[in-house]
Amino acid sequence: MNVQISKAVDSDRQAISEVAMAAFGATEGEQIVQLIADLLSDTSAQPVLSLVATTDGCIIGHILFTKASVNNPAGREISAAILAPLAVHPDFQSQGIGGQLVTEGLGHLSQAGVDVVFVLGHPSYYPKFGFTQAGVNGFDAPYPILPKNASAWMVQALRPGIIGALTGQVVCADALDEAKYWRE
Numbered sequence: 001m002n003v004q005i006s007k008a009v010d011s012d013r014q015a016i017s018e019v020a021m022a023a024f025g026a027t028e029g030e031q032i033v034q035l036i037a038d039l040l041s042d043t044s045a046q047p048v049l050s051l052v053a054t055t056d057g058c059i060i061g062h063i064l065f066t067k068a069s070v071n072n073p074a075g076r077e078i079s080a081a082i083l084a085p086l087a088v089h090p091d092f093q094s095q096g097i098g099g100q101l102v103t104e105g106l107g108h109l110s111q112a113g114v115d116v117v118f119v120l121g122h123p124s125y126y127p128k129f130g131f132t133q134a135g136v137n138g139f140d141a142p143y144p145i146l147p148k149n150a151s152a153w154m155v156q157a158l159r160p161g162i163i164g165a166l167t168g169q170v171v172c173a174d175a176l177d178e179a180k181y182w183r184e
Helices: 010-024 026-041 097-111 147-152
Strands: 004-007 049-055 058-071 080-088 116-120 153-157 168-171
Touching (some): 010 026, 010 049, 010 058, 010 080, 026 058, 049 097, 058 097, 058 116, 080 097, 147 153
Parallel strands (some): 080 116
Antiparallel strands (some): 004 049, 049 058, 058 080, 116 153
């Protein structure tokens, strides 16, 4: 199967919504579709990186990265992003498409000068792409993460010298700044 990864355009929004609904199911899917729409129109989330995976001209996956910051005691300015959400249509899951989206997205962000990327996700999935636990490395989520889910809050440095040298609380885009999005 030939999968292409490209930046999403406005005309992709309906297909992105359909992928999210299929990937997350009706109840959670509606919430994810609304979150995507909210983040894409949220000026505090800008710049965003929205990528789609296509095969045979059909969108089968989507990933969204939005701007974040870190309130750190040192007052050091760093460029940060949050990965949320990642969705692959169920018919195409477990074929490496999500990984292609993550890898491509991290490459774009690195080239754009982003220093760190955060994600609240499956602790057995994201470490494959270089993510490590954020909390134990001194990065607090925008809302407290339950101790039993602490390994789901992760970070990846795209520049050397960040992990271990910087700590603080992550500040997300306004549309993502709700406790309901910070439960894993």
